[in-house]
Amino acid sequence: MLPNADLKSHAANIRANIIRGTYHAASGHPGGSLSIADIMTVLYFEEMNIDPKNPKMENRDRFVLSKGHTAPALYATLAERGFFPEEEITYLRKLGHILQGHPDMKKIPGVDMSSGSLGQGLSIANGMALYAKTNNHSYRVYTIIGDGEIQEGQIWEAAMTAAHYKLDNLVAIVDNNNLQIDGTISEVMSPYPIDEKFKAFGFHVINIDGHNFEEIKNAFSEAKTIKGKPTAIIAKTVKGKGVSFMENLAKWHGSAPNREQAEQAIQELTGGAL
Amino acid sequence: MAEKLSTRAGYGKALVELAEKYDYYVLDADLAEATKTVDFSKKYPNRFFDIGIAEADMVGTAVGLSSCGATVFASTFAMFAAGRAFEQVRNGVCYNNLNVKIVGTHGGILIGEDGGSHQAIEDVSLMRTIPNMKVIVPADAIEAKYAVEAAINEPGPVYLRFGRYDVPVFNTDENYSFTFGKANVLKVGTDVTVIAMGDMVYEALCASEELAKEGISVGVINMHTIKPIDKDAIQTAMETSKHIMTAEDHNVFGGLYSAVSEVVAEFGGKISDKVAVEDRFGQSGNRADLQKEYGLTCENIVAKIRNLMKS
Numbered sequence: 067m068l069p070n071a072d073l074k075s076h077a078a079n080i081r082a083n084i085i086r087g088t089y090h091a092a093s094g095h096p097g098g099s100l101s102i103a104d105i106m107t108v109l110y111f112e113e114m115n116i117d118p119k120n121p122k123m124e125n126r127d128r129f130v131l132s133k134g135h136t137a138p139a140l141y142a143t144l145a146e147r148g149f150f151p152e153e154e155i156t157y158l159r160k161l162g163h164i165l166q167g168h169p170d171m172k173k174i175p176g177v178d179m180s181s182g183s184l185g186q187g188l189s190i191a192n193g194m195a196l197y198a199k200t201n202n203h204s205y206r207v208y209t210i211i212g213d214g215e216i217q218e219g220q221i222w223e224a225a226m227t228a229a230h231y232k233l234d235n236l237v238a239i240v241d242n243n244n245l246q247i248d249g250t251i252s253e254v255m256s257p258y259p260i261d262e263k264f265k266a267f268g269f270h271v272i273n274i275d276g277h278n279f280e281e282i283k284n285a286f287s288e289a290k291t292i293k294g295k296p297t298a299i300i301a302k303t304v305k306g307k308g309v310s311f312m313e314n315l316a317k318w319h320g321s322a323p324n325r326e327q328a329e330q331a332i333q334e335l336t337g338g339a340l
Numbered sequence: 341m342a343e344k345l346s347t348r349a350g351y352g353k354a355l356v357e358l359a360e361k362y363d364y365y366v367l368d369a370d371l372a373e374a375t376k377t378v379d380f381s382k383k384y385p386n387r388f389f390d391i392g393i394a395e396a397d398m399v400g401t402a403v404g405l406s407s408c409g410a411t412v413f414a415s416t417f418a419m420f421a422a423g424r425a426f427e428q429v430r431n432g433v434c435y436n437n438l439n440v441k442i443v444g445t446h447g448g449i450l451i452g453e454d455g456g457s458h459q460a461i462e463d464v465s466l467m468r469t470i471p472n473m474k475v476i477v478p479a480d481a482i483e484a485k486y487a488v489e490a491a492i493n494e495p496g497p498v499y500l501r502f503g504r505y506d507v508p509v510f511n512t513d514e515n516y517s518f519t520f521g522k523a524n525v526l527k528v529g530t531d532v533t534v535i536a537m538g539d540m541v542y543e544a545l546c547a548s549e550e551l552a553k554e555g556i557s558v559g560v561i562n563m564h565t566i567k568p569i570d571k572d573a574i575q576t577a578m579e580t581s582k583h584i585m586t587a588e589d590h591n592v593f594g595g596l597y598s599a600v601s602e603v604v605a606e607f608g609g610k611i612s613d614k615v616a617v618e619d620r621f622g623q624s625g626n627r628a629d630l631q632k633e634y635g636l637t638c639e640n641i642v643a644k645i646r647n648l649m650k651s
Contacts (some may be wrong), residue, residue: 085348128408130404131614134432149385168631171407171436172436172437178407179403179404179436180431180432180435180436181408182431183427183431184402184432185396186400186432187394188400188402188429189396189397189398189400189403189428190403190404190407191404191430192397192400192401192404192410193400193401193402193403193404193405193406193407194404194405194407194408195404196389196401196405196406197405197408197409197410198408200386200387201366219396220394220396220397220428221402223391223392223394223396223397224397224401226392226394226397227391227392227394227397227401230392231389273553329613
């Protein structure tokens, strides 16, 4: 187990690279990337059985970033974990480079599944979990879904499937940062109560603070003790978390920082330079 | 040629017959009786999952299974496989070039009584336009069986379109072989070559026999693989015959007529006529009545060729 201080330092580096990537790309989605940075840190530095030197290891735990537009968080995490050189971050969204605007399993080491079109990740994670069950593999499957994303009907089709096939090797994490492009999720199309919905669909549900390492770790541990049903972790998060001028503002969903903003953000996060 | 069997039945038989030779999963969306995956589901329950009435979720599940190394057949009606789940097929299956075989049964107008809402006349067009996707439309149950095996052996996504009704089985295990992307030239003709897919192959054969009596030489090509299409077979037909014609139970846009036209244009030729659904929806009716209403008959092919010969 890594001390929380180490996790904190990894998370800060990941957040700084989210800012660097979107700054260099002059586009992308920093807000929702920052909100999942702590969860990503725990997954890739604590929870998941993975090997950066062998990204296709057969019995590795699988990860599906269903909210694929927050690819900068996944890329920054994979770079921090050593799946590819950190320099790639500066070529995010550039022609001829591996880091596509949305995750691409054919091009990027460590990406288990392409994503970007919302609503599809839970179905795919189910397929991965079913494969493990039917082939006696012990790996577990993790997917992060946006709280706006659960407005997509396919999520609930997949929720039924996960419970129906008793996929206790599956953990769905809902990034409940409460904001989507057009405003708060309550204003646009309220999915609340999220926990009650997943409970009704047959999930074991855990509510946590998505920026508290202890709570994140404990939730993953608890999920492993649950037999016969999938787990949904509803993580209360802050969109833009860690960058003072980005927190809780929908406008940072899909716009990149300029040079001055990026420098300030990284100063706040790590005290480092752009 | 006495036996009649649907191509979907050929699919169902193939899934069972090939299950010991190959390792694959089969998914369905509450239509196992209709898509004929039911026998497989009973014999191999560990490799079959019914996802319920949720085609998008079914294709997503197939994507997940396949990303771990499995070959997966995802079966439902053509309308829902190519229509409802189009984007899951595009972004999940094809974008990642995964080993998922999308199976659309009940393709075309000639599925009969269910009517226009269920008669997919756009599926070949929709599937053909996606990069990495390959498209097969078998003409009888024997061909369907070999097409299933070919799809297993062809890496990456394949769309297979099957019909509902029992139709004449004109191929036999002894005389038949399926090569992916290579058309079966059933007859060579000097006046006209009819390039046909699915049910229309049999109608074209019938037309060829009928017109032979009048001294008109009509070739028939069974274009079972619509993508990648057999350019050589088309080019050869253009050299051998005065006219090229197409015949399909699909909308005139984007299907076989379009696919053959693209090749014919590349070689600087033209298609003289076609039998297809002329950009209108289907409706309820029995197969024979619908054939007449939409001109998907031996007689209509004969009439069109007689016209060509007059000009």
